[in-house]
Amino acid sequence: MxxxxxxxxxxxxxxxxxxxxxxxxxxxxxxxxxxxxxxxxxxxxxxxxxxxxxxxxxxxxxxxxxxxxxxxxxxxxxxxxxxxGRKQPSILYTVGERHRQRSAMVSDALEATDPFELRRHAERFADELIDAVCTRGEADLIGQYAMLLPVRVLARLYGFSDEEGPGLVTALNDMVDGQERALAGQSHLVTSMTALVADRKAAPGDDVVSRMLANRSGFTDEEVMQDLMVMLAAGHQPTADWIGNSLRLMLTDDRFAASLFGGRHSVAEAMNEVLWEDTPTxxxxxxxxxxxxxxxxxxxxxxxxxxxxxxxxxxxxxxxxxxxxxxxxxxxxxSFGHGEHRCPFPAQEVAEVIARTSIEVVLDRLPDMDLAVPADALTRRPSPWLRGLTELPVRFTPTPALGGDRP
Ligand code: HEM
The missing domain is CATH 3.30.43.20 (Uridine Diphospho-n-acetylenolpyruvylglucosamine Reductase; domain 2)
Structure with missing residues (x-):
């Protein structure tokens, strides 16, 4: 063949x-x-x-x-x-009735997330990340923003501590790109996730992990752990790429120029166009x-x-x-698949809120930003699987940090 x-x-x-x-x-x-x-x-x-x-x-x-x-x-x-993978007992490789129950467990756990709270977390982490760069007048919106954001928000929803975020980002990126550090990345994620599941078993909270552990369909801790791995990997990187690819479109295409000064309607348009033309997965x-x-x-x-x-x-x-x-x-x-194994609808909504919020925050905070390199100098990660930029360098007028005081 x-x-x-x-x-x-x-x-x-x-x-x-x-x-x-x-x-x-x-x-x-x-x-x-x-x-x-x-x-x-x-x-x-x-x-x-x-x-x-x-x-x-x-x-x-x-x-x-x-x-x-x-x-x-x-x-x-x-x-x-x-x-x-072979014999990975996650939702991805489960079939039939057991898959339907598993898909329901994941969907229910995500759906119970309050959308306002989700938006608040996304806004808070986005502001923190912008605070770290806004006084400098220049930033890389991939490495210093998009790649750090979805995992922070998802980690918060799942129950991870904020400090674990950067380590999880590196491990996830290595794993999903399938290069030589892929296996080491996967092993870091398994260790972190195992510890989180053990913690939440001992002390349940109002988070995705606790809700999945409380599910009554008889899934083992190992199975819940596997699904959480999928939800982190399947959730972070494509959402980061959705943010990056949409910001690239808005910064390079004249049709979106006006929205850099406040037209929120076009954020949704840019995000939808990206799903058709330049989709993350x-x-x-x-x-x-x-x-x-x-x-x-x-x-x-x-x-x-x-x-x-x-x-x-x-x-x-x-x-x-x-x-x-x-x-x-x-x-x-x-872009979110189709059929029984498509991206669960509540997961799509979570991704949409994180991506839209993060784009709106960066436009609010750095309203006069512009590309710092010619558009054709922007490069992609060398992967046939997930499409995302390696960098998105921008320049803007330096502004003071908010330090937690969003007007
Ligand atoms: C822009 C963001 C996202 C994109 C483009 C995306 C895309 C996809 C696609 C294409 C699939 C289908 C895979 C297949 O058919 O085999 C999928 C499955 C899945 N996604 Fe997403 N996803 C995104 C965000 C998320 C988020 C934020 C989560 C979790 C919080 C998530 C959780 C899942 C899960 C659990 C599956 C497996 C479903 C199953 O096998 O039943 N995704 N995603």
């Missing part, structure tokens, strides 16, 4: 993945053979209709990674193991075929791995017939 396969690594993902997806579709069709790190074969589902088919049929296209027909050739130190691993089947004219063998090409499907010419915007208030994109 390797003859016309495209490597899912390399510099094309740094700059213009949209073009690469268009070329893949043109040359290989809407379901394409790809090669992962180490030449491991998989299918990338690029078509909107095909992706709908895959995510809408969790029995034929299962989340059960044990089905994979490549396990015999996967080395123990394969860098993608934390992402495409570009590709997801994955689904495994539970039997031989056909998809997009391809013969898929039982046990083959299918990767969900969310960005490719969002820009599928079959649904984007005018070649331009389906954006506006339209949210029929695939």
């Amino acid at each position: 390797t003859t016309d396969a495209v490597p899912l690594t390399g510099s094309s993902f740094l700059s213009e993945p949209a073009r690469l997806y268009r070329e893949m579709r043109r040359d290989h069709g809407s379901v394409t053979r790809v090669l992962l790190d180490g030449g491991v074969p998989a299918w990338l589902v690029l078509g909107y209709r095909e992706l709908h088919q895959v995510t809408g049929d969790p029995v034929l296209f299962s989340r059960d990674s044990d089905l994979w027909n490549q396990w015999d050739s996967i080395p123990g130190d394969w860098p993608l193991l934390p992402m495409i 570009q590709n997801v691993a994955g689904r495994w075929a539970s039997r031989d089947t056909h998809l997009g004219g391809r013969h898929i063998r039982a046990g083959d791995l299918l990767l969900l090409g969310l960005q490719a499907a969002n820009s599928d010419p079959q649904v984007r017939t005018d070649g331009a915007s389906l954006t506006g208030g339209n949210n029929a994109h695939f």
Whole structure:
């Protein structure tokens, strides 16, 4: 299955993945053979209709990674193991009725979060981070802001202490990017999460962890722990990238220039446009075929791995017939997935509040900010999975810190 396969690594993902997806579709069709790190074969589902088919049929296209027909050739130190794990008993790899119960446990625990309190936490941490840079007249809105914010807020909702935030950020970034520090990152997260679960068992509080431990569906501490790991990893990085990609759009595109001076409506527009055009979660691993089947004219063998090409499907010419915007208030994109394993709705709301609040705070606090480098000098992290900037340097008129006194 390797003859016309495209490597899912390399510099094309740094700059213009949209073009690469268009070329893949043109040359290989809407379901394409790809090669992962180490030449491991998989299918990338690029078509909107095909992706709908895959995510809408969790029995034929299962989340059960044990089905994979490549396990015999996967080395123990394969860098993608934390992402495409075997026998990881988390919500991601659970199927059927047990998955539905698990999804309900996660959704209920998140849904019980008071949206006003969530907004207050997001605002408080955002202000703290801006306080640390506002007197200097320059900042990197990725490294000093977006990458530090969602994890702070999520950690607060889950029950972590604020001091643990930076360590968790580094570990998460290493893990989700699937490079050489991925396994060390995962191990740091497991240790921190295990300690938090033990603490909350001993002294429950009004937080996500305590609510999940109190769930009556009979999940073990280990299972709750695994899901919390997923909720932290799946929650932090894409939300940080949603913030960064939206701020980049607002700073580089004239259509949004006016909103830098207070038009809040455009924040929502920029965020929605990013989900269509520059989505944080570009590709997801994955689904495994539970039997031989056909998809997009391809013969898929039982046990083959299918990767969900969310960005490719969002820009599928079959649904984007005018070649331009389906954006506006339209949210029929695939950026949060689809079907039983999609991002739980309360998680999407949490992400939205964190991202919107953080963008509004930075616009409020640094109203005359401007890019400090030419737009084409901005670079992306080298990952085909999550799309985000390495830096977003801005300049602004220095302003005094608030020190906790938001007007
Ligand atoms: C911009 C922010 C986010 C994006 C783009 C995003 C995207 C996604 C996508 C595409 C999936 C589907 C994966 C699949 O189909 O296999 C997913 C699943 C998931 N997300 Fe999110 N997510 C975001 C934020 C969050 C947040 C803040 C949380 C938690 C607080 C979260 C928790 C989850 C969980 C638990 C799943 C697994 C669902 C399951 O397998 O049943 N996500 N997310």
